[in-house]
Amino acid sequence: MSSHSSPPGTGRKLTWVVLGLAALVTTMLCAFALPSLHSGPHHIPVAVTGPQEATEALRANVDADAWDVRLYETSTAVQSAVEDREVTGGLALTDHGVDVYTATAGGPSATSALTTLGEGLAAQHTTHATVHDLVPFTDDDPRGAGLTSALLPMIFGGIFPAMILNGTFPGHRGIRTRLTGALLFSVVAGAAVAAVLQFATHSIDGTYGLTSLGIALGVAAVSATLLGLQALLGTAGFALGSSLMMLLGNPLAGLATGPHWLPGGWDTLGQLLPPGASGTLLRVNAFFDGAGAGPPVLVLTLWVVVGAALALLADRRGTRTTAPRLTG
Known part of the structure; x- marks a missing residue:
């Protein structure tokens, strides 16, 4: 018998190792690539308050896959919901415009998307949007x-x-x-x-x-x-x-x-x-x-x-x- 011969079972063990490594690389690719390719707002909880007709219209017209619209009685309740992490952000529809309540420290991407939504809503009603960042990052590290x-x-x-x-x-x-x-x-x-x-x-x-x-x-x-x-x-x-x-x-x-x-x-x-x-x-x-x-x-x-x-x-x-x- 040659001194260079492999122990019994080496081929099978090597096969399992190769397959395991291949599965690992595939999993890594999926975990890094797929979420990035399909990233974006997904059922982001947002608090909304204002006249019933306006809030119901907003609820019916926004992308339901992107936003989970929850109705609140007052703007104070909306602010509390944002600060307590019940929702990611909020919108208050008033006679003076649209108040956008955000929490940048809770998710910068969601904050940006909500701000865009609020500004678009204000433009539809020929008014303006005012952004209130209730939970920002620190002044020394504003981008987190x-x-x-x-x-x-x-x-x-x-x-x-x-x-x-x-x-x-x-x-x-x-x-x-x-x-x-x-x-x-x-x-x-x-x-x-x-x-x-x-x-x-x-x-x-x-x-x-x-x-x-x-x-x-x-x-x-x-x-x-x-x-x-x-x-x-x-x-x-x-x-x-x-x-x-x-x-x-x-x-x-x-x-x-x-x-x-x-x-x-x-x-x-x-x-x-x-x-x-x-x-x-x-x-x-x-x-x-x-x-x-x-x-x-x-x-x-x-x-x-x-x-x-x-x-x-x-x-x-x-x-x-x-x-x-x-x-x-």
């Missing part, structure tokens, strides 16, 4: 560049610690140490990232402690998931988790545009993954005083719990495997 740039550090802040902890504390005996280290690092990372965004770049407002805890929860969701998958499935599990976070979670997070700018289905999937939930939680803590934080907190907590459960399951299996057998 700092907020958008925070996503990748939060993702890598979960991936890199999991990778380093796996190498530093390998094997079954290191599972609990790795998990503890990841959770502790998440708290430190949350405090550091929030400090940079709030005190160094002045990109966000809000309560520092609340923002840092939200970031920590997002980092913990990524790292706990990767550690759990690696402990249970090995290198393949870590690769699967990392791909999920980067190749699906990153492009579907909608942090730069807001989730309503992604096609239906893609936006929901993005918000169910840690990067999307982390971005939303950062946004609401930094600019909306935590309004609407419940769903992303729940999503991230579930990812942490699942990751920890997978790690503890692997730990239990390892304990059974290594336990000494008593002989009679």
Whole structure:
């Protein structure tokens, strides 16, 4: 037999690896390309108030696939709905013109589209539109560049610690140490990232402690998931988790545009993954005083719990495997 011959099963294993990599590249292409090709307003919730005839006409004439029009009694109610994240923006039809209420920090693309809608409506009635940005970005970062740039550090802040902890504390005996280290690092990372965004770049407002805890929860969701998958499935599990976070979670997070700018289905999937939930939680803590934080907190907590459960399951299996057998 030749010394260069491959071990049995090599061809089959190579086939599965090639197919898996091909599926990964295809998924990456779909996740990055398809949402971009079909991006735009998708059922953006907008509050409208004014004379019944005018509001009903607006409701009947706007693109129902783009706008989810919700009627409110007064302009004050519209403003409150925008500030509480019940809606993305609002329109108040008055005798003096059209008041457009926006929240740029909640989604710049939706704000631009709503402003265009309000100006077009005002032009139809030969009047003018006045834009009121109720929740803007900070004066030092009016375009929200700092907020958008925070996503990748939060993702890598979960991936890199999991990778380093796996190498530093390998094997079954290191599972609990790795998990503890990841959770502790998440708290430190949350405090550091929030400090940079709030005190160094002045990109966000809000309560520092609340923002840092939200970031920590997002980092913990990524790292706990990767550690759990690696402990249970090995290198393949870590690769699967990392791909999920980067190749699906990153492009579907909608942090730069807001989730309503992604096609239906893609936006929901993005918000169910840690990067999307982390971005939303950062946004609401930094600019909306935590309004609407419940769903992303729940999503991230579930990812942490699942990751920890997978790690503890692997730990239990390892304990059974290594336990000494008593002989009679």
